[in-house]
Amino acid sequence: MIIKLLLMELRSIRSDGRLLALVALALATLILSTWIGAESQRSAKTGREAAMEISRQQWEAIDGLSAHGVGHYGSYVYKPSSPLSTLDSGVMPFTGKVVRVEAHVQNPPSHSDAGSWSSLIRLGAFDAGTILSLLVPLLLAFSAFSSVSRDRETGLLRVLVAQGVSLRSILWGKSLAYWFLSLLLVGALMVSHVVIDQLSGEPLTTDIKTRLLLFGSSHSLYLLIVVLLSVWISARVADSRSALMILTIGWLVTSVVLPRITAEFSSQLFPLKSQVTFEDEMAEDRSKGLDGHNPRDERRNVVRQEVLEEYGVEKVSDLPVNLGGILMQKDEEYGNQVWDVHFGRRHETVRKQIGVVQAVSFLDPFLAARGLSMAFAGTDQFHDAQFQRQAENYRRDLIRILNDLDAKAGTRQENGRWSREKIDYATLSDFEFEPQSVDFALGHRWPEALSLLIWVIFSAGLLQIGTGRIPIVGGSR
Amino acid sequence: MIATQAVSKSYGSTQALQALTLTVEPGEVLGLLGPNGAGKTTTIHLLAGFLKPDSGSVVIDGVDVVKNPDEARSRLGYIPENVALYPFLSAMENLQHFSSLAGLKIPRDEMARKLVHCGLAPEAIHRRVSTFSKGMRQKVGIAIATSKNARALILDEPASGLDPHASHELSMLVRKVADEGAAVLMATHDLFRAKESCDRVVIVQGGKLVQEIDPASLSANDLEAIYLKQMESGS
Missing domain, CATH: 1.10.8 (Helicase, Ruva Protein; domain 3)
Incomplete structure (x- = not known):
């Protein structure tokens, strides 16, 4: 029965040229956004590779600098784009793509797309994730708002019910037809993404396939919720006009107003310190000690004494190592602790802000869909924080190697001065980003996944058991 | 059989039906006459299970429409206006x-x-x-x-929009369906068709049954006269 009604609804949709045109427009927009995303990703990749090559050449050309000097000379690490960022750019356009790594300082990522005065600032992101979660629901609401109310107004609903068709079957048939359209859009998007990726020679790993599948599934579930609620509202309210008004207001509240209020509320509840304050506090802690009672000079004297004792000598000039290198490494390690504390606090604040959004997602499935979309695309705050951590770990390893070289690659001369060896810095490895597995995304985004499932059950439940108060007859008696 | 027993229905403060009792036996065609707003369509909608009565019972072929609407509809044919x-x-x-x-x-x-x-x-x-x-x-x-x-057929102004020839064919068809054993209830304004195809005619006004007529014993003009008299006395 439901299949027959579904097929008839699809024929009805097919016969409506305006609706078909809207679906075709949405499909074209989705594929276009994927292609644009792939092009920008390709362009970013080319730019990143060129910058990396220049950095490598500069690094290899270093001559006559001590290891400590090289630590100050520094290098750059570049954030690679997530393969699925073509589908949902998430927070990535607003976060830095380049980190300058150097001794003593943990620099924040810089060179964001938004900071480079791209069209992003004026128009916002144009990607499939945004289109699927923002525009396609609106299209579905505009298409389905009269799906039942129109049949009630024309009298078709009465003819169907009189033939023995249950309201539940009618509502499911219509809902599944509109969901089928949504699946067509999501499916076409996924296929186009795979094709574009294959044409550009990008590898399609199991993790990417899983992420792509989950990306499509989460959007499909969200669109199912939109369709079920749209059809139910169309059935429940008195006329098509009221249904359209309710759905439009609903879309506005859930997709525009509530997300912004939630973001603002979470920022007020858990305020994030500015980058300047963050850096000032780190510098202060590094200088004075984390507890404020352990100034840098005192720490240096303690380390100096420990090294002298370790090597059983009384004077620095008798040490078989360069104390400067050891002191700098100890200072680095202390600075690393400071960074861990401050970055940890900052990350915790962001996590709490996201927690607020995740809690509100149980009221607003749009927030759940957005969170999952970004997470499966590998472009949310959690994934971005991983880049910052990996960049910092690379910096620590690099500076430790350089400080070790500064401490040990050389000999103590008779006059007590330390003579450094010439070092081939080209042997030091480049930064390699280790992408997070899909488990990482799921581990952080399970509340949104749960919210989406609860919403699916709720909206399906409305159709399944909430048909009792649906009017079959319109205004006429 | 089609039966309503003391059925009442109101829309807000408007009483559409007041304790209406009707019975249509198998093989019988009952004509439901009345002006606009008399409660004809409400009666039809109650019989089809599109509306629920405030009180009273509605039965199609022995099945309570309120309790088993799906089963009742499976025994029902419905033709809207x-x-x-x-x-x-x-x-x-x-x-x-x-x-x-x-x-x-x-x-x-x-x-x-x-x-x-x-x-x-x-x-x-x-x-x-x-x-x-x-x-x-x-x-x-x-x-x-x-x-x-179906065992029961309900028609809501079925001849509306039909040309005289098609209207006559419909009357014949309705008669045939009844002769095959179905109970038929037909709401209509068309006195001539009512006389042509109905075994009995009831006039409803203000949601109440005001008169029952055997159309076979009357001419079309007599039927019209009775109907108009009822309308005048009710207004």
């Missing part, structure tokens, strides 16, 4: 679809015969109904309702 169909389908495809929804498997040639029997021109059978006049759509609706071979 304006038959709504899928405009992008042909008459044949509409009949095919609605019949299959009712769980019927009717061969195509039999469906074609049914449509012609209901007054549709053979050349119109495969035409999209979006090109049909109201009367043509009405004929397809009659074919859909009667193809169920």
Whole structure:
């Protein structure tokens, strides 16, 4: 029965040229956004590779600098784009793509797309994730708002019910037809993404396939919720006009107003310190000690004494190592602790802000869909924080190697001065980003996944058991 | 059998039906006459289970419509005043679809015969109904309702929009359905058709049954006179 009604609804949709045109427009927009995303990703990749090559050449050309000097000379690490960022750019356009790594300082990522005065600032992101979660629901609401109310107004609903068709079957048939359209859009998007990726020679790993599948599934579930609620509202309210008004207001509240209020509320509840304050506090802690009672000079004297004792000598000039290198490494390690504390606090604040959004997602499935979309695309705050951590770990390893070289690659001369060896810095490895597995995304985004499932059950439940108060007859008696 | 027992229904403060009791036996055609707003369509909607009564009971072929609406509808054929169909389908495809929804498997040639029997021109059978006049759509609706071979048939102003010839054919068809054992209730304004096809006629006004008439014992003019007299006394 439901299949027959579904097929008839699809024929009805097919016969409506305006609706078909809207679906075709949405499909074209989705594929276009994927292609644009792939092009920008390709362009970013080319730019990143060129910058990396220049950095490598500069690094290899270093001559006559001590290891400590090289630590100050520094290098750059570049954030690679997530393969699925073509589908949902998430927070990535607003976060830095380049980190300058150097001794003593943990620099924040810089060179964001938004900071480079791209069209992003004026128009916002144009990607499939945004289109699927923002525009396609609106299209579905505009298409389905009269799906039942129109049949009630024309009298078709009465003819169907009189033939023995249950309201539940009618509502499911219509809902599944509109969901089928949504699946067509999501499916076409996924296929186009795979094709574009294959044409550009990008590898399609199991993790990417899983992420792509989950990306499509989460959007499909969200669109199912939109369709079920749209059809139910169309059935429940008195006329098509009221249904359209309710759905439009609903879309506005859930997709525009509530997300912004939630973001603002979470920022007020858990305020994030500015980058300047963050850096000032780190510098202060590094200088004075984390507890404020352990100034840098005192720490240096303690380390100096420990090294002298370790090597059983009384004077620095008798040490078989360069104390400067050891002191700098100890200072680095202390600075690393400071960074861990401050970055940890900052990350915790962001996590709490996201927690607020995740809690509100149980009221607003749009927030759940957005969170999952970004997470499966590998472009949310959690994934971005991983880049910052990996960049910092690379910096620590690099500076430790350089400080070790500064401490040990050389000999103590008779006059007590330390003579450094010439070092081939080209042997030091480049930064390699280790992408997070899909488990990482799921581990952080399970509340949104749960919210989406609860919403699916709720909206399906409305159709399944909430048909009792649906009017079959319109205004006429 | 079609039966309502002391059925009342109101819309807000407006009382549409007041303790209306009707019975239509198998093989009988009952005409429901009354002015606009008398409660005819409300009665039809209650019988089809589209509305729930405030009080009283509604029974189709022994099945309580409120308690078992799906079962009651399976025994019911319904023809509205304006038959709504899928405009992008042909008459044949509409009949095919609605019949299959009712769980019927009717061969195509039999469906074609049914449509012609209901007054549709053979050349119109495969035409999209979006090109049909109201009367043509009405004929397809009659074919859909009667193809169920239901134990009860309810018609809400079925002749509305039909030409005199088609209207006469409808009267004959209704009579045939009743003769085959179905109980038929027909709400109408058309006194002439009521006399032509009904075994009994009841006049409702203000949601109440005001008079029951045996049309066979009266001429059409007498029936009209009685009807108008009731309307005047009620207004």
